[in-house]
Amino acid sequence: MSMERTFSIIKPDATRRNITGRIITKLEDAGLRVVAQKRVLWSKAQAQAFYAVHKERPFFDDLVAFMTSGPIVMQVLEGENAVAKNREIMGATDPADADPGTIRAEFAESLEANSVHGSDSPDTAALEISMCFRDDEIPG
Ligand code: ATP
Ligand code: MG
Numbered sequence: 434m435s436m437e438r439t440f441s442i443i444k445p446d447a448t449r450r451n452i453t454g455r456i457i458t459k460l461e462d463a464g465l466r467v468v469a470q471k472r473v474l475w476s477k478a479q480a481q482a483f484y485a486v487h488k489e490r491p492f493f494d495d496l497v498a499f500m501t502s503g504p505i506v507m508q509v510l511e512g513e514n515a516v517a518k519n520r521e522i523m524g525a526t527d528p529a530d531a532d533p534g535t536i537r538a539e540f541a542e543s544l545e546a547n548s549v550h551g552s553d554s555p556d557t558a559a560l561e562i563s564m565c566f567r568d569d570e571i572p573g
Contacts, residue, residue: 442505
């Protein structure tokens with residue numbers, strides 16, 4: 434087991450429904466610590482850059498429209514095996530496939546409006562954190 438950081442987003446469907454606190458409680462109850470956090474409204478260019486890995490996918494334009502449809506809460510989470518642990522707490526991408534008790538099973542509205550993002554590997558986490566936070570915005 435190793436101490437790790439991962440990047441998390443509480444998506445617009447969740448900020449709209451005022452359930453950011455309920456989601457953060459799930460993260461904290463699972464042993465993850467919020468070591469940096471900010472609420473922002475992404476521009477189209479920021480959403481396109483963040484999800485550039487999906488730019489050839491048929492859902493890309495819809496995803497960018499959704500991610501810019503309202504404020505998001507970006508977070509750096511820290512804990513033992515934080516990347517894998519966060520993915521476990523989030524549940525499967527499609528809430529219909531998400532295990533009971535996971536964030537997406539409890540809160541997601543649809544495959545697209547699925548309440549949270551989490552980095553899928555330590556390398557992706559480092560990249561996403563550096564895209565969205567300056568070092569002096571991560572007090573630890
Ligand atoms: P995320 O990257 O947001 O943590 P994920 O890693 O579980 O989610 P990805 O395959 O990376 O899933 O897809 C990124 C996001 O794009 C999903 O979380 C979802 O919001 C949206 N998405 C994925 N597949 C579809 C689809 N078939 N139709 C609509 N939206 C989709
Ligand atoms: Mg992903």
